[in-house]
Amino acid sequence: MKKSDLYSFEIGLNRAKFEHPRVTYAVSKNKRLVRPIIEDMQKAVKLSEKMEEYQKVREDLAKKYCEKNDDGSPKFNKIPDPIRLGEYQMVYDIPGQKDPASKYRKELAKLENKYKDAIDEHKEKVRRYETEFLDDETEYKPFMIDLEFMEAHEKCPQEVMDLIHWMIKEPKENKQNDTI
Numbered sequence: 001m002k003k004s005d006l007y008s009f010e011i012g013l014n015r016a017k018f019e020h021p022r023v024t025y026a027v028s029k030n031k032r033l034v035r036p037i038i039e040d041m042q043k044a045v046k047l048s049e050k051m052e053e054y055q056k057v058r059e060d061l062a063k064k065y066c067e068k069n070d071d072g073s074p075k076f077n078k079i080p081d082p083i084r085l086g087e088y089q090m091v092y093d094i095p096g097q098k099d100p101a102s103k104y105r106k107e108l109a110k111l112e113n114k115y116k117d118a119i120d121e122h123k124e125k126v127r128r129y130e131t132e133f134l135d136d137e138t139e140y141k142p143f144m145i146d147l148e149f150m151e152a153h154e155k156c157p158q159e160v161m162d163l164i165h166w167m168i169k170e171p172k173e174n175k176q177n178d179t180i
Contacts, residue, residue, distance in 0.1 A: 001142075001166055003041060004134035009142070010034050012163020020153040026145040030167055037140055045129045050118035057111060065104040066092040144169040 001009070013031045018024050047055065067075040075093040096102030100109075112119060146169050150156060161168075 001138050001140060002134065003136050003138045005166065006034055006038055006041070006138060006140065008163050009166050010038060012160055015160050016156075016164055017160075018154050018156075022149065023145055023154050026143050026167060027164075029143045030164075033143065034140065037138070041133075044133055045122075045126050047122065048118060050115065051122045054111070054115040054118055057115075058108070061104070061107055061111060062092040062094060065107075066094045142167040147171060 010031070013027050013034065016027045018027060063074055069075055076090040077093050078088045079091055081087045081089045094104055096104060099105060144167055148171060150168060156164075
């Protein structure tokens with residue numbers, strides 16, 4: 001299992017809805033084992049102090065230029081998340097956000113120029129994480145459940161099985177000739 005597989009495995013574990021205690025235990029145990037590994041992996045792309053400072057100043061800039069509700073709170077737009085497919089993220093509703101001539105874009109360009117080294121360093125860290133680190137094999141060994149047990153006691157939608165197959169132990173005869 002590659003490190004990148006741990007993310008989809010965790011998504012599958014969180015989507016899994018089983019009833020038999022042995023299966024729910026296996027799911028629960030794998031959740032408890034995978035989460036700390038993923039948290040450790042995410043430390044590899046943790047923001048530097050300079051990037052945290054940049055994020056804070058950039059958010060303050062967005063709050064300054066965004067549309068406001070009647071109570072003065074920022075308005076947000078719900079947009080599809082480019083990384084977590086099927087999920088959404090909330091972004092500030094900023095008029096002229098894409099117009100390079102807008103006051104917001106001009107101030108943002110100055111801010112990006114000021115923090116250019118930190119931004120470039122972080123982008124390179126993320127690039128290495130995505131292209132090298134995530135391709136490495138993990139030492140994680142899932143807590144397994146027998147396929148025969150699953151067949152006898154549970155129904156598993158295909159989309160969930162595609163994500164949790166790492167924890168399903170196939171019978172030895174299936175492993176030898178790859179037949180069902």
